[in-house]
Amino acid sequence: MRFTFPPVWKTALLLLALLLPGLSPRLQGDDEIVPVHIKPAIPTNTGLLREPPLDLTKFTRQDFDALSSSVGVDKIHKKWTAAVTPLPPHARSGAQGLTEEEVKTYMRQVRDLFDQGSAVPVSDVGLISTQEDIIRRPMLNHIAAFANDTARVYLLVQRTSTDKNWGYFSIVQDLTVDPPLDYFAEIKGAKVKFEGTGCYKCHSSGPLAIHPAREDLVNDEALTAAINHHIAHQPRSRIFFPPGDRQPDYGKPLEMKTCTKCHDEDCDRAPLYRVHSHPIRVLVDFGHMPPKHQLTAEEITELKAWLEQKP
Helix, strand or coil: CCCCCCHHHHHHHHHHHHHCCCCECCEECCCEECCECCCCCCCCCCCCCCCCCCCCCCCCHHHHHHHHHCCCCCCCCCCCCCCEEECCCCCCCCCCCCCHHHHHHHHHHHHHHHHCCCCCCEEEEEHHHHCCCCCCCCEEEEEEEEECCCEEEEEEEEEECCCCCCEEEEEEEECCCCCCEEEEEEEECCEEEEECHHHHCCCCCCCCCCCECCCCCECCHHHHHHHHHHHHCCCCCEECCCCCCCCCCCCCCCCCHHHHCCECCCCCECCCCHHHHHHHHHHHHCCCCCCCCCCCHHHHHHHHHHHCCCC
């Protein structure tokens, strides 16, 4: 049974949520209010991480705000009513499979919308990318979602805390084919370069949920929750590997029952292979996976042994 708040109560609850620290309102449907907060990113010392958790105590919220804003203050901190920016209808009616040029056009379009201040990005310091074995620096992200009946499109504008320039990356999910086909690319000016194996290492099932490296290193908790809700309800898809970048044989997938409830050929998310070891190690150690409980000590031992097997 779903309880519906009267309009007066809705207004009062919104004001209350805004006044409580660490709590932000999210509207679900038209009338249900669900308070949301960012789960603290606390390592659970599973021994899965290749490097010790990165110490971010000296990286302040002020550092985050200043560095994030260098992308252009007119492009972020947007007021919003819908987390997903609508795109115009696809120009080619009845399309059954987007052309590569149509995919690139979508990617350039969302890049331009972001640069014009017409997107609704959430800004954060990403947990997975910040905990990279090589980078080991705060990774600043601006993430925006777009959609029409033909495609789901995502834009990632990204740089490390010590870099000067922002990189632009995009995912287009072609919804005109079954299962949908995910295209990954880096955008440099007018040039769009498709990627396959490099992106697949973290994106086994398409776009990843947003997990900040610290609960205060995100600019909009409600928007984060709304975009994550959109990502969680994405269709099961497959990844496009450009010519010359064919998917190699990654061996046997992970067979742990706790994981294959979602990550299996017949489930909502794609199987996991050892090539996905980095996001597996980070998300399990920081308690984000499995989503509703932590692995037992025996399961951690089994997972670690599987990850460390030689091909």
